[in-house]
Amino acid sequence: MPSRLNAPERLRLLEVLVKVGGPQEHSGEIVRVVHPCNCSPCDNPESKVNEVNFYNLVDVLRGRENQNPYVVPGDTVMVSEADSVFVLGNVTKQRGIRFSEGMTVTGAIAMVGGVLRSSAIVAIRVHRTSSKGRQQPVIVRLKAILDGHAENILLQPWDAVEVSDELGRFQVPRTSVPIWDPPPPKWNPPLTPRKDISGS
Numbered sequence: 001m002p003s004r005l006n007a008p009e010r011l012r013l014l015e016v017l018v019k020v021g022g023p024q025e026h027s028g029e030i031v032r033v034v035h036p037c038n039c040s041p042c043d044n045p046e047s048k049v050n051e052v053n054f055y056n057l058v059d060v061l062r063g064r065e066n067q068n069p070y071v072v073p074g075d076t077v078m079v080s081e082a083d084s085v086f087v088l089g090n091v092t093k094q095r096g097i098r099f100s101e102g103m104t105v106t107g108a109i110a111m112v113g114g115v116l117r118s119s120a121i122v123a124i125r126v127h128r129t130s131s132k133g134r135q136q137p138v139i140v141r142l143k144a145i146l147d148g149h150a151e152n153i154l155l156q157p158w159d160a161v162e163v164s165d166e167l168g169r170f171q172v173p174r175t176s177v178p179i180w181d182p183p184p185p186k187w188n189p190p191l192t193p194r195k196d197i198s199g200s
Helices: 013-019 057-061 105-111 142-146
Strands: 027-035 051-056 076-081 084-089 095-098 123-127 138-141 160-163
Touching (some): 013 057, 027 057, 051 057, 084 105, 105 142, 105 160, 138 142
Antiparallel strands (some): 027 076
C-alpha cells in the first residue's frame, strides 16, 4: 500500500515496510532509501543531501542488522519492481514478462505464446541499455537460432525483444519501444551474440 507515513521517531526499514503492508508479489530485489537532508537523527553524521542507500529486500525482510537501518522523518523508501523483459511485435501477446536468470530469446517468445505469423525469414531484434546508454540493436533470424546457426541470445533485465513480421519487417520505429531505467547498481553487460552463420 504505497503511502505517506507519520514518523515522529526513527523506525527500522523493516517496520516501515510492515506498516505499508509489505512488498508485492512482483517486487524486485532492491530497496532504495533516499535521505533528503543532513538531519541530526541520522545514524551516519556524514549523511549528504539526497544520499541514496541500496538494500537487498530479502535481507531486509529477514531483519539482518546491516540491511535494516533506521529510517528517519523525511526519508523516502522505494521498493523496485521485479526485473522485466519486454516482448513486442509479431507475437501472440505483446507484454512484459518477469526476468529470470538464464532466460533466452526463444524462451521469452515462448512465454508470450510464440510467434503469431511465422516464416523462414522472421527476424529478432534485441534492444539493450547499458551504463553508457542504449546500445545498437542486435538482429538475427529466428530460424538461424532454431537451426543452431546463431546463438540463442541470453537476455538481461530490461531487454526488449522485437519480433518482425513474416516478411522480415519490423514495425516502424516508435516511442512505444520501451525506454527503461534499470535499477542501479545492476547495469547490463553489452550484447555479444555469435555471428549468424546461416547466410541469411
